[in-house]
Amino acid sequence: MIECETPQDECGVRDALDRLGDKWSVYVVVELSPGTKRFKELQRAIPGNISQRMLTLTVRRLERDGLVKRTVYPTVPPKVEYELTELGRSLTHLVKALADWSIAHRPAIAASRAAWDAAHADGAHADGAHADGA
Amino acid sequence: MIECETPQDECGVRDALDRLGDKWSVYVVVELSPGTKRFKELQRAIPGNISQRMLTLTVRRLERDGLVKRTVYPTVPPKVEYELTELGRSLTHLVKALADWSIAHRPAIAASRAAWDAAHADGAHADGAHADGA
DNA sequence: CTGTATCCACAATGATACTG
């Protein structure tokens, strides 16, 4: 059961979601969980072709929040390494739980979607009515 | 440590995030976790003044995914009740874990942000985070 | 009361070019 002592303050759930709800933050955490990676490595590792701009923004935000540590080697050419902090690693646990849930229930969700789409096919005015790809 | 067997397929984390990453889905799950609620009740219960449009869209998506059950009473005036399904309740645990993490580490994150902002306010960066320049 | 359809504002993302 979820308790909200301060509904006006959005009870803390929003906090975590805002931090992970963007398109790439989770992937950065995931790809950094095995260990340190350089900027370019991170970019290549993340699925979906993240742009330099978005990787920079995402990684900066995570650094600001203390989830990621950024180490600059003032060499030529430049070399920057990223790694999870303690805080970041504590999140990894949670992200994994989320992934596990998603994987475990994906079939059920796919079935539900298919059923919903079938039941609403006659009206045909709902939003994204597409079959899943799982 | 998070394993991704199919990096190209976005390894399942994206799935869960896409489902909860929008602005309101989590709140619907939270407010429904104590029990059944009507449309208007849900709208009033959710912090942040969700519009009819967004509540409808959010609730429809959750229904399609099988997280929420929608019951229509063909009366006048209409009455529609929403409740979590088994699947939805299984998510509740996860959402709570997320909230707990957020609450537990909020001070640390706030401190990190303050430090980051201070270090980047004037353009100067007295970061001790660097290695040798070899 | 519940829900749909339109129009509009803004934030997030992506593509590209340029700099150190």
Next chain:
DNA sequence: CAGTATCATTGTGGATACAG
């Protein structure tokens, strides 16, 4: 290689009017 700046595009959310 790493990062910034700019511009175009998209998606998401909000306000409102209308319908069952």
